Amino acid sequence: MRPVMTFALMTLRNLLRRRTIWGISIVILIALFGIGQIPGYGISNEGRFILDFGLFGLEIGALLLAIGLAANIYPRDKEQKTLMPLIAVPLSRGQYLMGRFIGAAMVQTAAMLAGCIGLMVILLMNGLNIPGDLFPAACLLLVEGWFLLAVVFFFSFWTSPPLNAPLTILLFILSQMPVSGFISILPRAQGFMRILRLLLPHMDVFHIKDPIAHGVGIPAVYFLLATLYGLAYMAFMLSMALAVFRSRDLK
């Protein structure tokens, strides 16, 4: 475990010293600030819009962070030949993947936490109460973010960074569609489309902005189930990524 955690901390320091993360964080903060202005323009005198758009912003932020943080890590390591001495001697491929993943996940956690706190501050500045489920909802979005991070790592082992981003975004969109909607993309291949959709993740389990914005309580057991589901899918994607990585020759 020591090599993995050391490598995760190396990754964390590496990502923080590069500028990508700061760019994404600034975009999220600007988006939150913009959302905070909505009631001021008289669209609503309630906090519903702030919560709804704020959580939506965090959801998109999780996606952007995953792509921005992880899409380029492996290709850069390979291109700059920093991968070779690491894999040749101190690290196994599994340790490399887990170290990079945990490092990127730590940065993502910090950024999402900052986003959640930012949303709370905006609610307070507008004289609104902070719903009790807001923090658990943000945690679910963080689990979604980790899952997306695993997806980006998986794609990064067999595609280029310019292809990784659209593929991840496509998966993000398709994974929120109901089966009926997914089938309507290709109605002639109904059976195939049904099976394909049911194999894709159900990312709607992570999205609870609607009940929170409308003040509907969420049972605690649901948070637990959705978190376990997200972590299991993340583990599945990481195992797939490692299987691809292990099959690769490092020329």
Added chain:
Amino acid sequence: MTDVPIKVDNLEKSFRKTLGLSGFKAVDSLSFQVNKGEILGFLGPNGAGKTTTIKCILGLLKPTSGNILLWNDFPGSKTVRMKIGYVPENPDYEDIFTPLEFMTMFSSLRELDISKDQILSILERVGLEAWVKVRIRNFSKGMKQRMSLALALQSQPELLIMDEPTGGLDPAARKEFRDVILEENSRGATIFLSSHLLSEVETICDRAVILAKGKKVTEGNLDDLLRTEDLFSISFMAPGTESDVHEEKEVVAAELQKTIDELRQNGQNILEVKPVYRSLEEVFLSATRGGKL
């Protein structure tokens, strides 16, 4: 058998053709072994398959067929990795770190408990003591080579695998590098050295394997490789001349006895008869047909 640090048996590595690009066989039926405590020179022209073989040994590439065993274990296993120090060709490291930071983290990756003072002394040993707190991105190629030697030395490895380690170094630095290799060898480390610099191999290696087009063309002790089989040199002097004035004559093996007899009949004193040695460059060019193989 477990004492043999590297045993390569009938190794073949082919790269498949992809998207209109043709495939090729980089290494073909290659067998050799590196014995404990020796310095083996691994030679060959560009594209001979040296780096591919090294990457197979390190577990970075999967052989198409054949076997590689390191201390009777498979490449890439944790126990094997912990015994190896690797100096790659054109190394590069996470360039936002300083050598001190990177060495500290690298030792932790290897689960070594090394103090800061020990790291500083290794950096001093490879001549990087003045660059301890400079980011690696500002390093020249030669400095990165020194850095990779420092990383390789960190764990006092049992096997040092070096792929063109002195490529970017000036002559003085090359000499320092050679001295470190010899020091490590006298400590007990086995050295596997791939290099284009034949004079370097000639100076420090015990044995050499020469490759061409992925195949082994010759292998042996350096003494055996450099010694010509049928050419001898006879040192002789006329009676009454001063002891440091003598003549030499080269003859083929078939005429050796006849020539010695003639010289003796002419009253010459035979001082020494020894085989003629070629330079490694001559051996290399002969084995690879002038580098055209």
Added chain:
Amino acid sequence: MKYLKLIILLALISLTGCRIDYDIEEVAPPEHLGETHEHEHDHTGAETEEHHEHDITAISGSDRHVHEAGARNHGTEWFFNQPWAARFIWSKMIRDTVILIFLAAVILLASRYRLRKKR
């Protein structure tokens, strides 16, 4: 290794589960779907009890009206057809979680085995 592909295939088939899987609109029990159930409804301001189905005008425009607290309003299927509100799919989430962890473990072990075998 011989049966590995079969094991993965079976796990994936059970992951899809076809008709029994969760697409809330498809598999929701009748009591979950709020639009056609029997409920109290006030058109005139006076309390009346009647069983009825709405036409489209009743949920929009000047006829738009709101039910008592606890009863569902019209046009809100999208709201309740989300996993957090559909308790009947929670057990399927657990099933998927278990299958995914099993698949992850199988893929991990298989790729490790292949790596060692090829070397």
